[in-house]
Amino acid sequence: MEFSEHIKTANVEDVVLRQPLHPPSRGTLCITGHHLLFSEREEGSCRQVLLLLRNIDAIEKRTSGSSGTITIKCKDLHVLQLDIPGMEQCLNIARSIETLSCLDSVTEMYPFFYRPSDAHLPDQWGLWSPEKHYSQMKELHDRWRLSTVNREYLVCPSYPPAVIVPKNIDDDMLEKAAKFRQGGRFPVLCYYHRKNGTVIMRSSQPLTGANRKRCREDEQLLQAAIEGSDKGYIIDTRSSQQALQACMTGGGFESKTCYSSWKRLQRQMERGKALQESLIKLVEACGDEYQNMDRWLGKLENSKWLSHVQTALSTAGLLAECVERDGHSVLVYGSEGRDSTLLISTLAQLIMDPYCRTLEGFLALLEREWVQAGHPFQQRCAHSAYSHARLQQESPVFLLLLDCVWQLWRQFPLALGFSEALLLRLATEAYASNYGTFLCNSHQERCVLGLKENTHCLFQALLRPKERDCYSNPLYEPTELAIWPSVHPQSLQLWRGFFLRWTPQARHLEEAQEEIRNMVIEWGKLALS
Numbered sequence: 001m002e003f004s005e006h007i008k009t010a011n012v013e014d015v016v017l018r019q020p021l022h023p024p025s026r027g028t029l030c031i032t033g034h035h036l037l038f039s040e041r042e043e044g045s046c047r048q049v050l051l052l053l054r055n056i057d058a059i060e061k062r063t064s065g066s067s068g069t070i071t072i073k074c075k076d077l078h079v080l081q082l083d084i085p086g087m088e089q090c091l092n093i094a095r096s097i098e099t100l101s102c103l104d105s106v107t108e109m110y111p112f113f114y115r116p117s118d119a120h121l122p123d124q125w126g127l128w129s130p131e132k133h134y135s136q137m138k139e140l141h142d143r144w145r146l147s148t149v150n151r152e153y154l155v156c157p158s159y160p161p162a163v164i165v166p167k168n169i170d171d172d173m174l175e176k177a178a179k180f181r182q183g184g185r186f187p188v189l190c191y192y193h194r195k196n197g198t199v200i201m202r203s204s205q206p207l208t209g210a211n212r213k214r215c216r217e218d219e220q221l222l223q224a225a226i227e228g229s230d231k232g233y234i235i236d237t238r239s240s241q242q243a244l245q246a247c248m249t250g251g252g253f254e255s256k257t258c259y260s261s262w263k264r265l266q267r268q269m270e271r272g273k274a275l276q277e278s279l280i281k282l283v284e285a286c287g288d289e290y291q292n293m294d295r296w297l298g299k300l301e302n303s304k305w306l307s308h309v310q311t312a313l314s315t316a317g318l319l320a321e322c323v324e325r326d327g328h329s330v331l332v333y334g335s336e337g338r339d340s341t342l343l344i345s346t347l348a349q350l351i352m353d354p355y356c357r358t359l360e361g362f363l364a365l366l367e368r369e370w371v372q373a374g375h376p377f378q379q380r381c382a383h384s385a386y387s388h389a390r391l392q393q394e395s396p397v398f399l400l401l402l403d404c405v406w407q408l409w410r411q412f413p414l415a416l417g418f419s420e421a422l423l424l425r426l427a428t429e430a431y432a433s434n435y436g437t438f439l440c441n442s443h444q445e446r447c448v449l450g451l452k453e454n455t456h457c458l459f460q461a462l463l464r465p466k467e468r469d470c471y472s473n474p475l476y477e478p479t480e481l482a483i484w485p486s487v488h489p490q491s492l493q494l495w496r497g498f499f500l501r502w503t504p505q506a507r508h509l510e511e512a513q514e515e516i517r518n519m520v521i522e523w524g525k526l527a528l529s
Contacts, residue, residue: 012085236333
């Protein structure tokens, strides 16, 4: 496709830009295949605003006489307005934005065209791989092995080619176990606890159905995972009713008889449409400028967003408690095992593992538990809170994760090696990015499209010296202890840095944090000298 086909008007002079925290400015508007560029033309100013079209969630256009106005609502919650002279020019710009901001073909998106001057396409793409992880974790080698049963993606389309599984379970058994799990997502290891040798595994729901089918290979796989232990826990992120309803449509849960060494714990977590609607209500509340405190608090509670945060942290705490305090291995899943499963396994590892709380360790954790593990970013992050075209696959699960991590960061300001700025950057990049990291829905899709050969890796870019300085926590003091979050309502706060980021209040807070950061860095330099 030629992008020029969708650009009837490429440049418009005398456009007025209105956006939060800045006075109105007049200048030239340019539209390209991937960006809107506004250049201020007032005397003594050379300010430019560059907006990635993929970041646009919705637009509203109004025409009056010989001019028009386009309101642009972005996925990062930024809202700006363009006053455009000429009704035809306004309509042409609006049509171009509507088309180019919703390109379906992944290879037409900007990461395939992005070539920064200070970097080249990496030979090694990413920070983590199952092969690298297994080779470094010598403790695993006695009871666990690296399997390439999925090297052609035939066993599980959403898993990577290599996975870590119990040593005495061969590939034939894995193939049979995969047929017993939704989407082929058989139980695989995602975390090994060095202190006590217990593990966290994740999978999708078993396909027991109404007839209570069983799979001896799946039973043996789970039994092998807790060899030498009297008990393991299964944390199901569905309600009991949802699990029973799943049986009627071919899904289900493990029977006590066939999995006698495993105890099931039910912890309902919302997902999909309910989570998307919660985000929409919260953003709507944050955008209402004319409400009093009672109305604001009512809308905040009605959105239920902080309830989702509380449930996620509470369930992750339960998972970490089973492993860290009780010394039992855990299998976690929901239905598909690609959303809430990844959410709580990630948070539990942050709670327990000091390395995951470093800047590099956190990024490697996200790559392992989200990118490699098959979270469908392309579907879940197609739209944010403003879009009128709702798709069933959309859900802000990754944003919920970042909010939960922010709660940990706020409660334990010295224990995490990265800053709030990193979480804000990741929240933006997941929805619209120059990098290929969050493109596609699985490892297989990325492989087919040659994503690693043709795009840059966000996580590697964030670890370059200049970026690392921006996203490191200068107050960081490593601790080997677990960090147990408080989930009492009074302990959880609205993530103002994200949800109110385009308001004066948030900007002043950001400036104050940056000033504190600079002071701490200077004190550190003086102490070393």
